[in-house]
Amino acid sequence: MECEICGKPVSETNPTRAKIEGSVMVVCKDCAKLGTIQKAPPKPKFQQNKKGRKQTQPRRTYRNDEPKDELIEDYNVAVRRAREAKNWSREDLGKKINERVSVINRIESGKMTPDNKLTKKLEKALDIKLIENIDEVDLNQFMSSSSGERTLGNVMKIKRK
Incomplete structure (x- = not known):
């Protein structure tokens, strides 16, 4: 791994991350003085599942946040x-x-x-x-176009002033 500023070799096992001019970069010890040294990102904590085995990632729930x-x-x-x-x-x-x-x-x-x-x-x-x-739009009701293809004009309601 190389320093993102000067190109010197950087330790791959323990790279130094520094925030310089608003960007976090992997840098050598000399270039780290140009900014503020950042902490390494936290490692994921182990959790036990129902069977008592360790999991490496916590369970995440995803939901659909599309505005209605x-x-x-x-x-x-x-x-x-x-x-x-x-x-x-x-x-x-x-x-x-x-x-x-x-x-x-x-x-x-x-x-x-x-x-x-x-x-x-x-x-x-x-x-x-x-x-x-805004309800879900059923695209099948707009499929009665003469060409039989689905186009934006078939789906959109155009308001004319």
């Missing part, structure tokens, strides 16, 4: 219309949800997409629905 909810497409128009329907100024809405007027301006102009916390505040204050539930 999505912000509506024209959220900015919906926020502006709901605010105007209540005869509130942007300052009034900002005070109600404890946000700056500049944030309200950017949301209504479409320059900013609100995060989940801000979206919930807006929904509650304006009594509107900004998050829609």
Whole structure:
């Protein structure tokens, strides 16, 4: 193994890792002085399984974290219309949800997409629905195209203005 900076040989059994300019690299002892020496990553702890045997890796559970909810497409128009329907100024809405007027301006102009916390505040204050539930799409219902091929145009719903 070689030093990633100067190319000198580095011990393969106990390499020195140093953080230099924001990057962690394997370096020789001389080049390690250019940054901060990093600790070696921890070795996995052994666990016993049900039969009393040692396992090298802890068991991990995986779950599907695909978002099922999505912000509506024209959220900015919906926020502006709901605010105007209540005869509130942007300052009034900002005070109600404890946000700056500049944030309200950017949301209504479409320059900013609100995060989940801000979206919930807006929904509650304006009594509107900004998050829609996205269900699984059955691709078979879109297969009735004349060419018989599956294309993006067959699957997508295109909104025209």
